[in-house]
Amino acid sequence: MTEIRRPRGRPRKVKPEDAQPLLVPIGLHERASQHLRELILTGVLAPGQELVEADLSATLGVSRTPVREALKLLAVEGLVELRPNRSARVPDLQAEAITQLFEAIAGIERIAAEFAAVRITDVELAHLRALQDEMEGYYRATDLAPYFVINQQIHRLIVSASRNRPLQEAHESLYGRAELVRRRALRTPERWDESVAEHRAIFHALEARDALRAGALLCDHVGRTGTAVLNHLSAVQRSPDKACVSVR
Structure with missing residues (x-):
């Protein structure tokens, strides 16, 4: 127990549950x-x-x-x-830079999904299932802003479930840049429909512990999103799907 000394008298003992939590202000x-x-x-x-x-x-x-x-x-x-x-x-949206960015993320998420399929816990799978259901609810309501937030959480959860810190660090260093353009792809109704179906298939592959399928599906999903971004920006029609080369 922690002792608090006062100017006079005997020290008063304070129980841990009575202690005030340390607040860390945001700068x-x-x-x-x-x-x-x-x-x-x-x-x-x-x-x-x-x-x-x-x-x-x-x-x-x-x-x-x-x-x-x-x-x-x-x-x-x-x-x-x-x-x-x-x-x-704010950086310009250059077609070549976007292509390379999504190639890199597709490769990272493919490897992460392969590891996650065999390392993800039942608790994480349940969380992933809940996130998928919540995301589909926002999709049916055509509410893009919260849909996108849940979408990000799903991608990060899969990478986290890989239990590979260097992969997580590499992914996090690139993901912010992708956010700058990914929302634009989902503004196309056709891509939004496809994206939801792809996420559902990725979840089922993880649930089945099918590493190769989970990795291939997630890589293809990220590649398609990159292509949709380029198309939406009326840029070159080059596809980032070349990142989907097996790492095994």
Whole structure:
């Protein structure tokens, strides 16, 4: 038990359950980065748009210092491009960069799904099933914003279930950049229909502990999303499905 000493008298013993939890406040720069991230991912701050610190400071109601730190955080995620002696900006959506990005993520998620199929726990499978049901509910309601949030959680859960930290770190370092464009693919009704069906098939493969099928399905799913993004942006018609080469 913890003792609290007072100026006078005997020390009073405090039971652990009476102790107050330690609160860790979120810094201004972290709050600013959260707000800016959402503005970028929802397209309020469009690709190619300059991010003037003074304007962002006024919009967010904070000084320029936390804004500057927030931009550095988002640059690490690939959501902001820092330029020497110039204002930062939201990166342009270049076809070749998008293709390479989805190739990389498709390969990572394929390997992760193969590991996850044999390492995922029953508790994680139950959680994945609940997320799938929740996501399909938002799909039927045509409510894209919460659908997309659950979609992200599913992808991250599968990678986490691989029990491979380097894979998780590589995936997380790239996933923020993919968020910048993935929402645009789901705005196409046909792709949204396909995506839901693909997610369902991926879950069934994981549930059956079928590593090769789970990996192939997830790789193909990510590749199709990349292609849909390119098509939606009226860019080149090259498919990222080349990432779907067996790793075994």
